[in-house]
Amino acid sequence: MVFYADVAVAVSEIPAFIQKVTSALKELDPEVDINAFGHAGDGNIHFNLLQPTDIDAEAFRKQLPLYEKIIFETVTKFNGSFSAEHGVGSVKLAQMIEAKPAIEIELMRHIRSSISNPYLNPRKLIP
Numbered sequence: 065m066v067f068y069a070d071v072a073v074a075v076s077e078i079p080a081f082i083q084k085v086t087s088a089l090k091e092l093d094p095e096v097d098i099n100a101f102g103h104a105g106d107g108n109i110h111f112n113l114l115q116p117t118d119i120d121a122e123a124f125r126k127q128l129p130l131y132e133k134i135i136f137e138t139v140t141k142f143n144g145s146f147s148a149e150h151g152v153g154s155v156k157l158a159q160m161i162e163a164k165p166a167i168e169i170e171l172m173r174h175i176r177s178s179i180s181n182p183y184l185n186p187r188k189l190i191p
Contacts, residue, residue: 065121067113067128069135073144075107081142082109088134093127095119108148111135 073081082100089096097114113131115124136146136159146159161169 065115065124067111067124067131069111069113069132070148071109071111071135071139071144071146072107072148073109073139073142075104077142077144078102078104078107078109081138081144084142085111085135085138088138089113089131092130092134096127096131107144 086098086100089098095116095118097116099112099114100109101112102109115121139146140163146163147156164172
């Protein structure tokens with residue numbers, strides 16, 4: 065099992081960000097296998113957290129909210145984005161609502177409703 069996060073920080077902050085997140089994740093779970101990589105030119109960092117071979121999938125799955133919290137709280141401290149290359153999608157809607165001011169969410173709803181057509185992700189709505 066793999067946990068995947070796609071975040072972004074300023075290019076100049078990439079090394080410090082990866083170090084901070086890696087240290088925090090290892091403090092929580094010394095056995096987690098961290099594969100952090102990305103796009104040095106745009107600050108996009110992919111954090112893949114791989115299930116250790118000696119931990120069962122359910123135990124690893126229970127840790128996922130804690131891993132996610134560490135990554136997203138740290139990206140906020142670095143003035144980065146909780147969602148980068150792969151966008152918000154339906155997986156990160158809760159993070160978006162938490163991260164964005166209500167007026168921005170309302171503006172997104174308005175824009176979405178004004179340009180909605182069958183080709184723009186039908187049945188996908190901003191809550």
